[in-house]
Every structure is written in structure tokens, then in C-alpha cells.
Amino acid sequence: MKSRRFFLQKAGLSALALNLTPFNPISAMTQDIFNTKQDEKPLRVAIMGLGSYGTRVANAMKDCKRAKLVGVISGTPSKIEAWQKEYGIPAKNCYNYETYHQIKDNPDIDAVYVITPNGLHMEHAMGVAKAGKHVICEKPMAINAAEGKKMVDACKAAGVQLLVGYRMHFEAKTQEVIKMRMNGDFGKVLFFQGLSGFVIGDPTQWRLNYPRSGGGAMMDIGIYSINGSRYMIGEEPIWVTAQETKNNPEKFKEGIDETIQFQLGFPGGAVASCLSTYSMNGLDKFFLNGLKGFAEMQPSTGYGPIEGKTHKGPLTNPHVTHQTTQMDEMAAIILDGKKPLVPVDGEEGLKDLVIIDAIYKAVKTGEKVSLV
Template sequence: MKTRRIFLQKAGISALALNLSPFSPLLGANEELNMNAMDEKPLRVAIMGLGSYGSRVARAMKDCKRAKLVGVISGTPSKIEAWQEEYNIPAKNCYNYETYSQIKDNPDIDAVYVITPNGLHKEHAIGVANAGKHVICEKPMAVNASEAKEMVDACKAAGVKLLIGYRMHFEAKTQEVIKMRMNGEFGKILFFQGLSGFIIGDPTQWRLNYELSGGGAMMDIGIYSINGARYMIGEEPIWVTAQETKNNPEKFKEGVDETIQFQLGFPGGAVASCLSTYSMNNLDKFFLNGLNGFAEMQPSTGYGPIEGRTHKGPLNHPHVTHQTTQMDEMAAIILDGKKPLVPVDGEEGLKDMVIIDAIYKAVKEGRKISLV
């Protein structure tokens, strides 16, 4: 199969470009399966930013039924070449940051998944919107709420959809807990706890460069606890308090948070207690506590299988690579107008950014920040 891919690619054509029937004898078993699943029109996606997370999404998309990786945008020619080879991407679907506005003239790309550093999301997402393509933007969608608002407005003005790269919102065990909460199975929700952290390596990476990251652990991993608090409790917080601890100011420079504890208050009386850190190993726990039951998840947001249990017993849904499900579901949202269990659009991402702004403000001013 690899041989034929290379042949097709060297010939500058893809199976799709050849307009092969899904039952063509030229297609191998895997491709036939995928094409069968793609009886419906797939969402044809270009990935912008071919770093490690972009690569993870691309690999996951190999198993997608409704979404298909068809293009790339990168400043690094050697990466483009490698991806063309690996994913059978035609040259006409390859762009760099100088040329990607021309994507507007490319009828074979429906959407661009922006997976560049946080500090570039606004420029890139708006650039994609202005090229008339739907935007999927990795989270955090921006470095602050003001940028996020600009992005939401720009996508609205351009008439394209803006989705945020939420994985967990589509994960089966997570959804089961959300459904149980929606059905009132936990009773009145009283408490959510999220512990999100890991020890970040290479100190020269963009995630530790304020200009590119817009922050530190909060932007990267703490946001999972913010998301968790919101989708587990099912309300929007009305206040936030936060406390920062920085033990390694060499590694975590001005503006790059190492460890922040934050607390959220909710209109129904629930509270959330969360930890965001770049200095602790494998902190990945959610705990939702209601008057009549609880849910515990650990790992709660990692890439591997989520493990969890509720007062009713263990959660046994099979693991599916999160990004595979995410991209298929996002294809259905964009193409079919499917309504997800929990919103994943730009307005949702903006809510995260409003909270992150408030967390940083709470740290700086040392007081409770109201969100209403």
C-alpha cells in the first residue's frame, strides 16, 4: 500500500483526485473501508502547524470516517514533504504562511485546523476565516478574551464556523458523566475538583516563551480543569480566586505561570478547586461530587484511555483515539449542523479565555474576581 501511495503521490495525484470509485480494484482493503464510511461527503481538512500535536491529530485522522486530512500549512518545506509522503497530500494543497491566504481559491479544502503556538492563533484563525474556510482552532483559542472575541467576530463576519480543539467534550466516558449530571443522577452538584499538570521538559520550547504562549501551564494544561469544571458542573462560574506559586523563575519567566491554584464559584452554589502546574508529575484527576453521587476520573484528560467510576460503578466505554472522534464529530457539526452534547464553538472558547483572564487578574490583584 505504501508503494502505491508513493506512486500516486509522485504522480502528483491522490486517489480522490483520480476520482476513483470506492470499489475500484486500485484501492486496498483499508482504503475501501474508509471510502465506504465516507459515503457521506467528508470534511476536507488542512492542518496549519506541523508540530508534535499537529502530527498527533494527523495520525488520529487516519481512522476518521467523516474527516479527511487533505492539506498542510507550514513554514518548513521539509515537514511539508514528509507529510505529503505520509498522508498522500497533493502539492496543490500545500501552503506556507506567506501563501495560505490563497487557500480561498482551493475548492478541495473545507476547513483549516490551526495548531500553531497560542500567540499566533488570532492571526491565523482570522486569516483562515478571511480565506473563507471553516476554522478549527486548538485551545487555548487565543492568549486573552479580547483576541478570542475578535476571532469569534471575524468568523461570524466571514460566514465560517469556528470550532475549538476540544477533545474531551467528545470522549465517551466524559460524555457519560455529563449525561448523568444532565439527568440529575448526581443530585445537586456541590463540588468539582480538577488537578491538571505535568513536568514540562525543554525550557526553550515555545510553550515557555511568553510571546508565543501568552502564559504558562494555565494556557496549556490548566485549561482542562477550567473546561472540566464547566462541563461537569454544567454552569458558568460567577467568581474566581487564584494563587500562584513559582519555584523556578529561571525556567518559568515573567508571564509564564508554573503553578496556579484556582477556585471557581457557581450560581447553583457549587464550588470548584483546581490546580494547574508545569512542575508536578502526571496530575490528571477530575472529581465531581453531588448530593446523591459522584464521579472520579483519573486519568481525566490524558491522550490514553480515560479511567473513571461513579457511585454506580466503573465507566466501561471503550477507548477511541480522542482526536479521531473529535474530528469526525466536528465534521458532522460543520457539514450537517449536528449539535454536540456540549458546545465546542468559538463562544465556548471565549468563555475559557474570560476565565483565564480573570485567573491571572485574581493572582495579580490577590482578590476574588467577579465574572458576572
């Protein structure tokens, strides 16, 4: 799999050059990091985990106005060297997984974006918090709600913010639909459908390793439909039912879900019907229906432009790279106290984990699981 969502982004990222040249801190660091308005302090970010998605975030941050990439944390020295050259990272801001706690003594780093495998999120996020730095953690925030709660508590105790990489919360067309729902344009919402899936490749990758991933498609792609149902309907679900289909137990071993259909019930009467899978391509669709109208988005969560329409016509908001908007908005949240349209804090991430736990329980028991 060449990217974190190969079915959504077929074009691979260019390989980082390995033929390194000496790092020039003046031309790279000074020009890049402080290319902001004089009166706006940038959020200085280190990325932990330099894989394909970390690279995507780093490239997107080149166009940020408030967030700047200033450091890296990786267990692979060659990646650190390549990123130093590509992004102008000074040696003093480079760490590995044994030394990253030393960021406590580095005043040039404000926050760390944790983009390591799911099973490492809690350990890494709590380590960053203990070092006194703000935490941005890729979703899912942890592999279960118990771990997520520990992360929330640790960040509160350390006096740092915990944000989760919900890039769709800032995407323009998504926000347009949310605002229409808030304004009553759809009337009473009755139904949501979320389809999230792709055919996963390499069977040896960490996403198919239970201790690393905490699950299968649900943890990786199904969470989009869970989170989407909540922000599209505007309520928190009160019950869950779910059914699992596993056609390839050799590839999808114990604890790694291949396909799960799940249903969520909401207090206002709306029902969500969703599909999460690692065995079908082209599944990236949201549909919201109310008494007065509808919204349909396809693709709904992919890295490229989101496409959609409502009963009032097509959604025409211009596309901006999601991670660019995300990081600038997160800088405003941390530095300015800005309140986002949809929360991206640790409590928001914990809500999704509670639902995921309930879905897995419903699959195992075959029963409806209450969330209240």
C-alpha cells in the first residue's frame, strides 16, 4: 500500500532523496519557519513517525501560515537525514524513540504530532505530554477507550492540549453540510449512511498486526463513518448493533476485522447504517437524509477534493489540502484558543473509541449494545 489510503490517492509520493547534501540552517530553517506574519507566532511542530502519512502532513505544512514543521522523531536514522535536507530540520530538533523525552528541554518545539502505529499512540502521547509539549495524535487516538481515557487524563495533568487528527472537521464542503444541518436546512434528520472501505495490500504490514493496530478495517477506515455519523447528524448515538463478515481468515487473523456492518441509533430518532471493510474498493460515501432535504458526498473523506451535493445543488467550496487547513486551524486552537466548528480534542477522540469498543462487543455477542 503506497499511501495511508491507496484507494483514495493512487498517485504515490516521490521518494525522499538519499544522496544528501550539507544542511544549510539559514536558507532552510530561517526562511521556512518564520515565513509568517510578523504579529503571528507559529505553532512549532515535530512529527513523530516518518512514514507515508507523516510525509503527507509534512508536505502539506509547507503551505501553512501558522503551523511550521521544526522537528522529527524517528527510529530510522536515514529518514531523519532525508527529512533534514527536505524540510530544513536542524540537528538539535531531531530525536529517536529513546531520546524524544529530551524535547522537554527544547524551547523551539511547541507540539508533537504522533503518527506512529495505533498501538503506540498512548505510550508516545503520554511521553510527549510528560515532556510538557502539546499533543496532536493521529486517529484513532488509541486502540480502545481505556487507553484513550488515560491519554486524556495525562494531558490534563500535564497542562497540555490533546488534539486528534480529524482533518475532515476543517474541510470546507464538510463544514458547509454541517452548517446547513445546524441551520435546519435538512429538517429533522432521519437517516445517515457511511461507506468506508478499500482493498488492503501487503499482509505483513502493521495494520494487519493486532498488537500494532488494535483491530482491522474499523480502526483504520471505519472510524470515518463513525465520526461522520456524529458530526453529520449532530447527536451522540445511544445504541449499536453490528455484524462481521470474514472471507479471508488467513489474511485477516484473530482480532483483525475484514468487514463489519454496523448500525447506530440516535436520541432524535435517526439511524445510521454503515460499512467498514478492507475487501472492497471505491467505498467512500456519506448520505444524510432529513424531512426537508438531503446531502450526498462522494468521495466524502478522501485526501483529494471532496465532491458532493444537497437538495439545493452542488457543493462548490474550493479545495485546499486537508492537512494544510488542519494544521493551521490546530495552531489557532492551541495558540489563540479558537473554538472549532466540530471539536478535535481528546474528548472527541474518546467518544469514537467508546463506540468502536461497543461495535466489537456487538459483533462478539450478537446483541444490541447500549451507549448510555
